Amino acid sequence: MSTEQETIEEFTNSEYKWGFTSDIETELAPKGLSEDIVRLISSKKDEPEFMLEWRLKAYKHWLTLTEPKWPNVKYPDIDFQDAYYYAEPKKQKELKSLDEVDPKIRETFDKLGISIDEQKRLSGVAVDAVIDSVSVATTFKEELSKHGIIFCSFSEAVKNHPDLVKKYVGSVVPYTDNFYAALNSAVFSDGSFCYIPKGVRCPMELSTYFRINAANTGQFERTLIIADEGASVSYLEGCTAPMRDENQLHAAVVEIVAHKDATVKYSTVQNWYPGDENGVGGIYNFVTKRGICHGENSKISWTQVETGSAITWKYPGVILKGDNSVGEFYSVALTNNLQQADTGTKMIHLGKNTKSTIVSKGISAGKSHNSYRGLVRVTKNADNARNFSQCDSLLIGDKCGAHTFPYLEIHNKNAKVEHEATTTKIGEDQIFYCNQRGIDTENAVSLIVNGYCKEVFKELPMEFAVEAQKLLAISLEGSVG
Amino acid sequence: MDNDIKNWYLSNFKTFESTLNGSGKTAFERVRRGAITSFSELGFPTTKNEDWKYTNVSPILKHKYNLADGTPSVSPDLIKQLTFEDVDACVITQVNGQVIPGFSDEFKQDGVIVTDFQDAFKNHADLLNTYLGKYSKFKDESFIALNTAFVENGIFIFVPDNTTVEQTIHILHLSDGAFVSHPRNLFVVGKHSSVKIIETFYAQSEEEYFRNSVSEVVLAENAFIDHLKVQDESKKSYHISNVQIHQEASSNYSATCIDLGGKLVRNNINVVLNNENCETHLYGFFLGTGTQLIDNHTFVDHAMPHCFSNELYKGILDDKSTGVFNGKIIVRPDAQKTNALQSNKTLLLSDDASINAKPQLEIFADDVKCTHGATIGQLDDEALFYLRARGIDKEMANALLRHAFMSDVLENIKDESLRKQLDDLVIERFTEKE
Numbered sequence: 001m002s003t004e005q006e007t008i009e010e011f012t013n014s015e016y017k018w019g020f021t022s023d024i025e026t027e028l029a030p031k032g033l034s035e036d037i038v039r040l041i042s043s044k045k046d047e048p049e050f051m052l053e054w055r056l057k058a059y060k061h062w063l064t065l066t067e068p069k070w071p072n073v074k075y076p077d078i079d080f081q082d083a084y085y086y087a088e089p090k091k092q093k094e095l096k097s098l099d100e101v102d103p104k105i106r107e108t109f110d111k112l113g114i115s116i117d118e119q120k121r122l123s124g125v126a127v128d129a130v131i132d133s134v135s136v137a138t139t140f141k142e143e144l145s146k147h148g149i150i151f152c153s154f155s156e157a158v159k160n161h162p163d164l165v166k167k168y169v170g171s172v173v174p175y176t177d178n179f180y181a182a183l184n185s186a187v188f189s190d191g192s193f194c195y196i197p198k199g200v201r202c203p204m205e206l207s208t209y210f211r212i213n214a215a216n217t218g219q220f221e222r223t224l225i226i227a228d229e230g231a232s233v234s235y236l237e238g239c240t241a242p243m244r245d246e247n248q249l250h251a252a253v254v255e256i257v258a259h260k261d262a263t264v265k266y267s268t269v270q271n272w273y274p275g276d277e278n279g280v281g282g283i284y285n286f287v288t289k290r291g292i293c294h295g296e297n298s299k300i301s302w303t304q305v306e307t308g309s310a311i312t313w314k315y316p317g318v319i320l321k322g323d324n325s326v327g328e329f330y331s332v333a334l335t336n337n338l339q340q341a342d343t344g345t346k347m348i349h350l351g352k353n354t355k356s357t358i359v360s361k362g363i364s365a366g367k368s369h370n371s372y373r374g375l376v377r378v379t380k381n382a383d384n385a386r387n388f389s390q391c392d393s394l395l396i397g398d399k400c401g402a403h404t405f406p407y408l409e410i411h412n413k414n415a416k417v418e419h420e421a422t423t424t425k426i427g428e429d430q431i432f433y434c435n436q437r438g439i440d441t442e443n444a445v446s447l448i449v450n451g452y453c454k455e456v457f458k459e460l461p462m463e464f465a466v467e468a469q470k471l472l473a474i475s476l477e478g479s480v481g
Numbered sequence: 482m483d484n485d486i487k488n489w490y491l492s493n494f495k496t497f498e499s500t501l502n503g504s505g506k507t508a509f510e511r512v513r514r515g516a517i518t519s520f521s522e523l524g525f526p527t528t529k530n531e532d533w534k535y536t537n538v539s540p541i542l543k544h545k546y547n548l549a550d551g552t553p554s555v556s557p558d559l560i561k562q563l564t565f566e567d568v569d570a571c572v573i574t575q576v577n578g579q580v581i582p583g584f585s586d587e588f589k590q591d592g593v594i595v596t597d598f599q600d601a602f603k604n605h606a607d608l609l610n611t612y613l614g615k616y617s618k619f620k621d622e623s624f625i626a627l628n629t630a631f632v633e634n635g636i637f638i639f640v641p642d643n644t645t646v647e648q649t650i651h652i653l654h655l656s657d658g659a660f661v662s663h664p665r666n667l668f669v670v671g672k673h674s675s676v677k678i679i680e681t682f683y684a685q686s687e688e689e690y691f692r693n694s695v696s697e698v699v700l701a702e703n704a705f706i707d708h709l710k711v712q713d714e715s716k717k718s719y720h721i722s723n724v725q726i727h728q729e730a731s732s733n734y735s736a737t738c739i740d741l742g743g744k745l746v747r748n749n750i751n752v753v754l755n756n757e758n759c760e761t762h763l764y765g766f767f768l769g770t771g772t773q774l775i776d777n778h779t780f781v782d783h784a785m786p787h788c789f790s791n792e793l794y795k796g797i798l799d800d801k802s803t804g805v806f807n808g809k810i811i812v813r814p815d816a817q818k819t820n821a822l823q824s825n826k827t828l829l830l831s832d833d834a835s836i837n838a839k840p841q842l843e844i845f846a847d848d849v850k851c852t853h854g855a856t857i858g859q860l861d862d863e864a865l866f867y868l869r870a871r872g873i874d875k876e877m878a879n880a881l882l883r884h885a886f887m888s889d890v891l892e893n894i895k896d897e898s899l900r901k902q903l904d905d906l907v908i909e910r911f912t913e914k915e
Contacts, residue, residue: 070531380832380833393842395844395847397847398846399814400845400847401845403842403843403844406838407838407839408836410837410857412829412832413829413834414859415829416856416858416859417855417856417857418855418856418857419854419855420852420855421840421851421852421853421854422852423842423849423850424850425847425848
């Protein structure tokens, strides 16, 4: 038992490996939030009138809202007037090639192991790299434009494709949706925009690396992905953030629209700074992610690996509007130390013959709390809807907690809905079995946990699957249940 | 409107208090006062309250019900009809929450107390003061507060240590007229003792009324209670029930809850496993037709290690009925080696029927085994076809399959003759429709 105890402690003590700050000059707007700041952000970005109006509407709506308190997480009140709402790295000049990218930014990427040029050469992944709030490098644009695919920063899209933005922004997550969505709609700084035209299969996996960099900067990313009829795309999002003492708020919004026969796969590896072992610092990750399967036979799939953030609070959902549409949600959420996670999904079945699958794997260690909260709603007209949900929790150590709050609201007699949940710890017999075969306890735990998460990992694109396993291994160093 | 109805009940209380006369002077009076103050602060729950998200109580609040007065009429034939044949039971009849001595058997076993509160306040005041109102916390549940304020005439069962009660105790709740009643039970079972209790709820006529019942159940070390509840109220009535169970070491509580009647039904069953090696079984079956709303909330609190709980709730919903199931299991930090199971299965037979299920697990200990499952579906077409192919008509085939679906709830009733009679009662309901 004592060795187990030690290894638990080791696990609990393993430090955040990606903690560093890169020294890039940052342009900051004054602290606080007001109508002027919203106007400032909009004008900095040379946005058209409709965008500003939309922001202001969102801001006014936000003023009427109060912070939601229902999630199963605890944190001190956030002073929304004590944060910067706009920061951008100093621009040097227009970039023509990667060589012109600020060397320090390049360095940051290299430390993270992202290395744009390497990815460009080897993996064929186009990277729209976002440092703080402004996109500084976009690759493979030409290759994509050959197929008619638009993949650019949100602010570029607002300038170059205002009709598309106007049509789709807020169509899945309206600014009235919730407190943080309203906030994001008012002050979102940048993000990614992606449009796949009719019948196009995106030739490469699209990826964006978010990174919080300047101190005290709230990040308000906004991502909009539109897959037109018959289009298909796989989108990757990964995050790491440097070590910091003050809590940082991250309130992003992701909207996905899938038209008839379109397929969108959205994968996330989230590794924001989780705070130190006393829970000091760390990111508040309050994200609204939602996709809508607009047309028949469309499909949206969310895969997420959540290992970071002091608090993770998000429910990537799918509205299954088109007949025969499919929604999927695969999640691994690992919490350690004093981390808290309240995550899950919403599957809203509106169309006929719609299907959804939910697989959620929660792992709690240290003194952390991990909650699954999910909603499956089958409306009256959603004939033959089918849902399968499985949410398992694994507890490592006796000071953590695992919670499950599924909501099933079924209003159609043809619906078939299954939900199951289990909570267990790693069996001593399993560890013993591995030990017997010469695998030390630490590796055994890593092995078992990876096996436990395999169902989700196999949904990740190759590069991410590797990264996710590494992340998990780091977080699991020396853990035993 | 909300305030209006609240004031109605508050003024109801004033009248009630003045009728108490001598019994108003008991120590319990302070509890009553406290409860009415809590109720006055709490008001009635709304759907904004997470526990009442799917159940809107406003239909209950539309009526200003009086407490029943005068002597209710009871027909001996009805009592005969409503008691179970071949079950050795001591029947206690309550109409509108009042015990009717003429229709209640006297219980004869040494040391065992089965009586009403009137008598208990006089002769067993110390016991009543020890237990009554100590488990059902009225501070945060307004219906419990309301009940507690109006406690006058409940049923008190006390089984001393080392006693096996042979005879089943059957409490028959009837209603007569459009009244509000606040039935209250207190069951205390001593160490190494066991008892079987049946509670049934019926209406004498199809009327609107509001029954707000609270039971407190206390199991001492190694005690055993088999608790069966059959709720077959008028289809126009409102039924709110709160059962609070407190278990000590190695005790075993087993409950079966069958809901057939009522327009709006809410059952809260809270179990606290307060010491090691407890065992809890909660079985439930609900059948919704018409516009019924049947809401089952269960809460199993694993406060101590080495306990086992098992829960199975099944429901069939037809027409425009709505079902709610909320099963919550908490495993406290010290409750290692807990084994908690929960399963909820519902059949939806009509497009207008709906179910809201919310199984919840909150686990704070690592060495535990907890599972919950929820399924929602329909009768299997292939099974139907199989039966039809063998010459069984559609109606019968449907009834057979529904019967099979609910049988794993009823099969937990150990008394064969009792099980058979309940079986028949439910099957009768299946074929009533269609």
